[in-house]
Amino acid sequence: MLEYPDKLVLRINELYYTLGGEDYDCSHEEILILEPPRWKRVAGALVANSAHQKKTILDVGSGTGFVATVLGPYLTDKDQFICLDISQKFLDQCKLNLENKKFKCQLVYKQYNGMLLPFEDKSIDILTLNSVLHHIPNTELFLGEVDRVLKRGGYLVIGHEANRRFYKNKAVWTLYRILYVFLIRHPL
């Protein structure tokens, strides 16, 4: 398998999401429709159950704000939700999408270099990644960063990761496309 330098992968990701991505929400209906139930369960288990505690939640690769949109209603004015992304354009879109939701928590938007998390050691209670880990070139270094910034007993929640076997198996892929057209594009 070809290896690409980390910096090149990061730059391509940044350009891809900065130059394109206008129709991101329309082209990723599978996230918007299929993922919320799971994230609501996460919210119920981790966020709502500790409603009395002040929490800092960091969503890495926040995109247009999917995770914040699902978790936001469960957060209180004591909480801080940080949207972090490599692409400033997506952060701008994220801000536009979230500002009229009137969530009680404090919302922060931050761009970074895609690898070293710009936060202090043990400063984050919950770190979320939805459809992001497969974009990160050096997962070992990145997960080391996750480990560094999470408080002791903090949580890492990962969702919607690409699976190479899924794409290689033509029968599964074809079935997925059929279900996608009938159940997502045209829900029954």
Ligand SMILES: C[S@@+](CC[C@H](N)C(=O)[O-])C[C@H]1O[C@@H](n2cnc3c(N)ncnc32)[C@H](O)[C@@H]1O
């Ligand atoms: C497939 S989108 C997922 C967006 C969002 N989490 C969602 O569930 O809709 C991937 C996001 O990861 C961001 N991204 C790509 N490489 C990144 C990196 N190294 N660090 C953080 N974010 C990155 C992209 O800019 C994009 O917003």
